[in-house]
Amino acid sequence: MKICKVVGKVWATRKHACLHGKKLLLVQPIDIETSEKKGQIVMAVDLVDAGQDDTVLVNDEGNSARGMLENPVAGIRTVVCGIIDELTISGKF
Numbered sequence: 295m296k297i298c299k300v301v302g303k304v305w306a307t308r309k310h311a312c313l314h315g316k317k318l319l320l321v322q323p324i325d326i327e328t329s330e331k332k333g334q335i336v337m338a339v340d341l342v343d344a345g346q347d348d349t350v351l352v353n354d355e356g357n358s359a360r361g362m363l364e365n366p367v368a369g370i371r372t373v374v375c376g377i378i379d380e381l382t383i384s385g386k387f
Contacts, residue, residue, distance in 0.1 A: 296323050296352045297378065300344050304337055312368035319344060319374060321352055326383060338372040339363065351376035 302320035306313070317340040323333035336354070341362060344350050353359055356371045363370055 295375075296354055297326055297381070298323050298338075298350050298352045298374075299331055300346055300348045300350060300374075301331070301335060302346070310369060312363070312365050312370065313339065316340070316363075317343070321350060321372075321374065323352075324349070326381065336372055338374045339370055340374045342374055342377055344374050344377050349378040349381070350374045351378060 298321035300319050301322045304318035304320060306318065319338050319340045320335050321338050322331045322335045324330060325332050338352055339359070351374070352372060353362065353375050354372045359370045359373045360366055360368050362373050362375060
């Protein structure tokens with residue numbers, strides 16, 4: 295799992311049936327000590343109705359992602375599975 299920021303949305307007029315009705319987001323990992331964005335932006339299926347600039351919990355492992363979608367053959371690797379309201383690490387946040 296990764297902690298990421300939502301940095302954008304993906305609009306698709308045509309997509310695979312397993313993505314029908316699913317919102318697609320662009321997410322970027324953050325440094326949990328500085329909250330700065332770092333790393334590669336990836337597309338993720340949103341399961342929790344996250345929005346722009348939300349801090350989110352992202353599962354980036356195919357089998358777990360497909361399990362959350364309850365579709366064992368979906369071509370999915372990455373899902374947003376939680377919205378983080380507050381993060382505390384060693385009293386820094």
